[in-house]
Amino acid sequence: MNKEYDVVIIGGGPAGLSAGLYTARSRLKSLLIEKEMIGGKIVNAELVENYPGFPEGINGYELTQLMHRQATRFGLKTLTAEVTALDVSGKQKIVKTNEGDLTARAIIIASGSKEQTLNVPGEKEFTGRGVSYCATCDAALFAELPVAVVGGGNAAVYDALQLAKFASSVVVVHRRQELRATRITQEQAFAEPKIKFLWNTVVESIDGADTVKSLKLRNVVTGEKSNLEVGGVFVAIGFKPNTAYLKGLLPLDEAGYIITNEKMEASVPGILAAGDIRSNSIRQLVSAAGDGATAAIYAERYLTASR
Ligand SMILES: Cc1cc2nc3c(=O)[nH]c(=O)nc-3n(C[C@H](O)[C@H](O)[C@H](O)COP(=O)(O)OP(=O)(O)OC[C@H]3O[C@@H](n4cnc5c(N)ncnc54)[C@H](O)[C@@H]3O)c2cc1C
Numbered sequence: 001m002n003k004e005y006d007v008v009i010i011g012g013g014p015a016g017l018s019a020g021l022y023t024a025r026s027r028l029k030s031l032l033i034e035k036e037m038i039g040g041k042i043v044n045a046e047l048v049e050n051y052p053g054f055p056e057g058i059n060g061y062e063l064t065q066l067m068h069r070q071a072t073r074f075g076l077k078t079l080t081a082e083v084t085a086l087d088v089s090g091k092q093k094i095v096k097t098n099e100g101d102l103t104a105r106a107i108i109i110a111s112g113s114k115e116q117t118l119n120v121p122g123e124k125e126f127t128g129r130g131v132s133y134c135a136t137c138d139a140a141l142f143a144e145l146p147v148a149v150v151g152g153g154n155a156a157v158y159d160a161l162q163l164a165k166f167a168s169s170v171v172v173v174h175r176r177q178e179l180r181a182t183r184i185t186q187e188q189a190f191a192e193p194k195i196k197f198l199w200n201t202v203v204e205s206i207d208g209a210d211t212v213k214s215l216k217l218r219n220v221v222t223g224e225k226s227n228l229e230v231g232g233v234f235v236a237i238g239f240k241p242n243t244a245y246l247k248g249l250l251p252l253d254e255a256g257y258i259i260t261n262e263k264m265e266a267s268v269p270g271i272l273a274a275g276d277i278r279s280n281s282i283r284q285l286v287s288a289a290g291d292g293a294t295a296a297i298y299a300e301r302y303l304t305a306s307r
Helices: 014-025 040-044 060-073 135-142 154-164 183-190 285-305
Strands: 004-010 030-034 077-080 083-087 093-097 100-109 113-115 146-150 169-173 195-198 201-208 212-219 225-229 232-235 239-241 271-273
Touching (some): 004 014, 004 093, 014 100, 014 285, 040 060, 040 113, 135 232, 154 169, 154 183, 154 232, 169 201
Parallel strands (some): 004 030, 004 100, 030 077, 146 232
Antiparallel strands (some): 083 093, 093 100, 113 239, 212 225
């Protein structure tokens, strides 16, 4: 395998695939490195209803396979490997992987983020069948159903407010006695009659048949156990950016996401970031794809200017 590229893209989710489409169509010698399956987080989504161009919705895996095929048609190469470190000190940057080292003149970081999971029985089994990590994506699928949201930060309360527009009722299950969300968000949630709170409570298991039917709960103060009937559960306990391999190379925000300007440039020339890994990303497919395109165009301009 040739080891010198104009652009190396780290991550084969929608941001990386969109970046790869644009760099390959610009005739840049482009390599996308993905450590798992091409497609990123969305491969687990049964039905994506908010990506433009698919009026009936599309399966997440299918959508990203189409993206990959499209980019490959224009010459994007793909390597299955894990990026373990970068050396960005020179003009020719070094990408270290468990399959060996490569060089690139520009790097687009699109390694995304990973949702924090509850790690309880039933969670994995029912993901996409009642367990969701994205209310913006899935709230409309739970119209007139009782749902639960697990968490107590801003994300959980925003999710509860979003779900209240569709669900018949929303129970926020929080392991503490009070929320961590901002005061104004809390006030909005307390004022919404559909939203109720279960304090000091954790989920012990998620149960159902084809889809989620109920949650087993435990009060962490009294030890009391209970059952909550729900048609869905939204886990909103945070995401972790996949930045371990960056090891202090780039400034990150307080939650660990890469800070970029509006051109997707990180603070080292020739290093750009796109998608969920970026600070203040709205964490949607359409924004990931948009970021990828922007990063690719500014990577090309950087390469032209630094020849
Ligand atoms: C269950 C679920 C349903 C969703 N539904 C919707 C929806 O309906 N609509 C919507 O708009 N959004 C939805 N989202 C959000 C959407 O999936 C994300 O916003 C989108 O996937 C972000 O794309 P990304 O390319 O930035 O990152 P990711 O999709 O996270 O992809 C990053 C990729 O980088 C790889 N990677 C990480 N580290 C390395 C490394 N060191 N070396 C090599 N590769 C690496 C990962 O394996 C991964 O494949 C959903 C998310 C989930 C979890």
